[in-house]
Amino acid sequence: MLEIKTLSKHFGGVRAVDELDFTVRQGEIFGLIGPNGSGKSTTVNLVTGIFPPTAGEIIFDGRDITTAQPHVTLDAGIARTFQNIRLFNNMTVWENLWVAQNSAEDKKATNLLSRWMGGSRKAKSQVEEYLEFSALADKRDELAGNLAFGEQRRLEVARALAAKPKMVLLDEPAAGMNREEVRALDERLRALKARGITVLLVEHVMELVMEVTDRIAVLNFGQKIAEGTPSEIQNNQAVKDAYLGTSGD
Amino acid sequence: MIDFIQNTLDGITIGAGYALLAIGFTLIFGVLRRLNLAYGPSIMIGVFLGTFIYLHFDAGWLPVAIATVIGAILAGIYVERMCFWAIKEGAALASMVSTFAIWMQLEELVTVIFPERTYKFPTLGEMDYLEFAGLEMRAEHLIMLGIAVLMVGLLHVLLYRTRFGLSVRAVSENPAAARFMGINTGRVIFRAFILASAIGGVAGFLLVATDPTVTPKFGLQATFKGLIAMMLGGMGSIPGAIAGGVLLGIVERHMQAEFGAIMRDMAAYALLFLFLIFRPGGIMAQGVAAREAAALRRV
Incomplete structure (x- = not known):
């Protein structure tokens, strides 16, 4: 589904990502973990086209998106959330989803009127469904900026879904969440998988990663130091040395 | 008392024109977070x-209005390509300075073609x-006021009821x-x-048609009135732009009636100065600046 081939990104002399290789298979939940500054976010930013890589290739669904702009990567089927939440704070919850829903509809709308006005009944009922999915139905008319932190994180995931992606990249969706919220997130991730959506999960909360992912890649200093199932990763000595042993999770 | 009401009424109508200019500024500032000083001059091109259509073809007001809007749009596209599209994100200051350069260029162009x-x-x-x-009245x-209200209504529908909005x-x-x-985002x-630019073209036409002399200084006038009205209302807020435009119109009118035409513009700048010091968020205090401050507080 997503193939990362000898991907590198250098910022000046810093090798933020250094000849990275991994492949996310269709329909799986793939975890990307590593200490702070190990290149996880840079990888996500490269995949979604924030900046072009120094070298290497990114193939998604058979399509070369190495140098694609953000709106093109979304077009290809990749939606994402952000480590620091980026909602449309002065729009309502419903409008936040509506923006994403519309960008997905836009490609299909053929006549000018529906292109401009948008809003078929079907499209609106789908937005309702994402509201339900993220347990935000009773907050639909609330401004996104007024939501509690956990709700904002949920809304961001819902918004990514509303863009009808084949794959979602979640950048630390559990950061700042309590145990209860993490459990709900766990269930939601499984529900995504059940819908056939591939998930790339960047996360520090190990109980979530070890519980929910099918496979994991571990980064350190921009390089991959291990890849495997959660149990393989937990027993990997290099990973323990670099990350798990020291982080206290 | 009757004079006071009369002047206020006149101020509101002129202010409606200023409000349209401020809305144009606000739209551009909203999507770009950069100032377009060449906004007024691009309207002046329109x-x-x-004027050209009027003098050479003896056209009525409607063709002239259409030509004004089209001219403003074409000049607006030119400004966008030169100052914003070509100068990439993160170079906000370069963009603003380049709009100043384009402003001078447009003004020179017009003085060469129209020497009187x-x-x-x-x-x-x-x-x-x-x-x-x-x-x-x-x-x-009254027509100007009516058209301004109509434009605001249409804009509201466009922004809140369409995909583009x-x-x-x-x-x-x-x-x-x-x-x-x-x-x-580029699109x-x-x-x-x-x-x-289209809104500016309409505003330009209305302002000039009620005071029918055209000079190259119209660009400067339009930029300053629009910019001041936007700042008074609160940057980035369309209701603010309307309120700011109307306030500016009223204050100008009263100052002109009391102290004469020279004081009118002085008062506009003084008003801006007072607002920047005592209420930098503008009348609405709900614009981008205030929002960003609020966001910072949350963090």
Whole structure:
């Protein structure tokens, strides 16, 4: 589904990502973990086209998106959330989803009127469904900026879904969440998988990663130091040395 | 007392024109977070195209109005390509300075093609004064007010009921998130520019038609009135732009009636100065600046 081939990104002399290789298979939940500054976010930013890589290739669904702009990567089927939440704070919850829903509809709308006005009944009922999915139905008319932190994180995931992606990249969706919220997130991730959506999960909360992912890649200093199932990763000595042993999770 | 009400009424009508200019500024500032000082001069290009049509083809006010809007749009596209599209994100200061350069260029261009100091512009026709309870109002002022209200209504529908409006609001709110929601921000900015220029063209036509002389200084006038009205209202807020425009119109009118025409512009700058010191968020204090401050507080 997503193939990362000898991907590198250098910022000046810093090798933020250094000849990275991994492949996310269709329909799986793939975890990307590593200490702070190990290149996880840079990888996500490269995949979604924030900046072009120094070298290497990114193939998604058979399509070369190495140098694609953000709106093109979304077009290809990749939606994402952000480590620091980026909602449309002065729009309502419903409008936040509506923006994403519309960008997905836009490609299909053929006549000018529906292109401009948008809003078929079907499209609106789908937005309702994402509201339900993220347990935000009773907050639909609330401004996104007024939501509690956990709700904002949920809304961001819902918004990514509303863009009808084949794959979602979640950048630390559990950061700042309590145990209860993490459990709900766990269930939601499984529900995504059940819908056939591939998930790339960047996360520090190990109980979530070890519980929910099918496979994991571990980064350190921009390089991959291990890849495997959660149990393989937990027993990997290099990973323990670099990350798990020291982080206290 | 009756004079006071009369002046206020006149101020509101002129202010409606200023409000349209401020809305144009606000739209551009909203999607770009950069100032377009060449906004007024690009409207001036439209006004001169209107004058040209009027003088050479003896056209009525409607063709002249259309020519004015088209001229403003074409000049607006030129400004967008030169100052914003070509100069990439993160170079806000370079963009602003380049709009100043384009401003001078447009003004020079017009002085070369139209060497006389003033040109005539069509009025909306010879109209009577309307009288009501001792107050009088020029019919074309009433038309100007009506068109301004209509434009604001249309703009509201466009921004809140259409996909294009949704994408403009999304880009104004959070350009990065908008990009990741599949919105082609470059295209939205381009179209917002066309919209702002069209609104400016209408405002330019109305302002000049009620005071029918055209000079190259119209660009400067339009930029300053629009910019001041936007700052008074609160940057980035359309209701603020309307309130700021109307306030500016009223204050100017009263100052002109009390102290004469020279004091009018002085008062406008003084008013801006007072607002910047005592209420930097503007009347609405709900614009981008205030929002960003609020966001910072949350963090």
